[in-house]
Amino acid sequence: MGEIEFLGDRTAAIAGINIGGTNTTVVGGLEDGTLVSRWSARTPVDDGELLIAQVVDAVRQVAPTARRIGIAVGGPLNVRRGQITEAVHLPGLHGIRLRDRIADATGRAVGLHHDAAACALAEWRWGPNAGADGLAYLTCGTGFGCGLVLGGKVRYALDGRSPEIGHVRFRDEGPAIFGKPGSYEGYASANALGLLLSYRRPKDFPIATPVQVINEVRNNNPDAKWALNANERAVGTACSMLADLLALDCIVLGTLAAYLGDPWVARVRDYFRDETLAVNADACVVRAAMPDVQDLSALAAALDADEQKSWRKR
Numbered sequence: 001m002g003e004i005e006f007l008g009d010r011t012a013a014i015a016g017i018n019i020g021g022t023n024t025t026v027v028g029g030l031e032d033g034t035l036v037s038r039w040s041a042r043t044p045v046d047d048g049e050l051l052i053a054q055v056v057d058a059v060r061q062v063a064p065t066a067r068r069i070g071i072a073v074g075g076p077l078n079v080r081r082g083q084i085t086e087a088v089h090l091p092g093l094h095g096i097r098l099r100d101r102i103a104d105a106t107g108r109a110v111g112l113h114h115d116a117a118a119c120a121l122a123e124w125r126w127g128p129n130a131g132a133d134g135l136a137y138l139t140c141g142t143g144f145g146c147g148l149v150l151g152g153k154v155r156y157a158l159d160g161r162s163p164e165i166g167h168v169r170f171r172d173e174g175p176a177i178f179g180k181p182g183s184y185e186g187y188a189s190a191n192a193l194g195l196l197l198s199y200r201r202p203k204d205f206p207i208a209t210p211v212q213v214i215n216e217v218r219n220n221n222p223d224a225k226w227a228l229n230a231n232e233r234a235v236g237t238a239c240s241m242l243a244d245l246l247a248l249d250c251i252v253l254g255t256l257a258a259y260l261g262d263p264w265v266a267r268v269r270d271y272f273r274d275e276t277l278a279v280n281a282d283a284c285v286v287r288a289a290m291p292d293v294q295d296l297s298a299l300a301a302a303l304d305a306d307e308q309k310s311w312r313k314r
Contacts, residue, residue: 026058043090047092069102247283
C-alpha cells in the first residue's frame with residue numbers, strides 16, 4: 001500500500017484517480033489545478049476488486065471532504081457507460097463499470113475520461129494554452145493515443161468510443177502492431193524506438209528497448225539514429241494530419257517530450273512545419289506537456305463529474 005504525501009496545508013476540494021498499467025495514483029486538489037495531496041502504489045492489474053478497494057480507501061485519506069472524484073484510465077473503454085471494455089493492460093478491470101463502482105462506494109459524483117482525453121482536458125483547463133478552441137494531446141508513451149478537446153468539450157462518439165490514432169497506417173512497412181505493419185503506434189510511441197531498431201537490425205538488437213536506443217544514439221550508432229529520426233518524423237507527421245484536418249490551435253506531446261526534452265520536440269516541430277499547410281502551422285502551437293499533467297488529468301476529470309451523473313446506470 002502506498003504512502004500519502006501532503007503538498008501543503010490546504011484541504012482538497014476534488015480528488016483524482018489515475019490508473020495505469022504499472023502504477024495507480026490518487027491525488028487531492030483544488031478546482032484551479034493546485035495539487036495538495038498524493039498517494040501512489042503499484043497497480044494490481046489482475047485483481048480489479050483489490051484495485052477498486054485500494055483507490056476508494058486512498059480517496060478517503062487523500063481527499064476526505066472532496067465532493068467530486070475524477071478517473072483517468074487507459075482504454076479501450078466506453079466513456080458513456082464508464083466501462084472498461086478491452087483493457088489488455090488492466091485485465092482485472094475488463095467489463096467493470098468503473099464510474100458506477102467508485103460512485104457507489106464513495107457516495108460522490110464521479111467523472112471518468114480516457115487517459116489521453118483527460119490529459120487534453122487538463123491542458124485545456126490549466127495549461128499554457130488554456131481555453132484553446134481546438135487542442136490535441138498525443139501520449140507518445142507506451143502507446144500512441146490521442147485526446148481531443150474541441151469547443152471546450154472532450155470528443156467522444158455518441159456511444160462513448162474514443163478517438164484512436166495509433167492504428168492508422170503511417171508507412172507500408174515497419175513494426176507490425178494492430179495486425180498490420182507501419183502503424184503510428186509502431187513509429188511514434190516511446191516503445192516504437194525499440195521496435196524500430198529491432199526492425200532495422202533484428203540480429204544485433206532482437207528485443208531493443210527505448211533506453212537502449214538512446215544509449216546507442218549517444219554512441220553514434222547509425223541504426224539507432226535512424227530509429228530516433230523515424231520516430232520524430234512520425235510524430236511530426238501525425239501532428240500535421242491533426243492540425244490540417246481539425247484546424248487545431250495547440251498540440252501537446254506527452255511522455256517522449258518529457259524524457260527526450262527540447263531537442264526532440266524541436267525536431268518534431270520541424271517535421272510538423274514541413275508537412276502542414278502554412279496557415280495551419282502558423283496558428284498551431286506544438287509543445288511538451290505540463291510536468292504534472294498525469295496527476296492533473298484525473299483532477300480535470302473530476303470537474304466533469306456532475307455532468308456525467310446522467311450517464312450512470314445506462
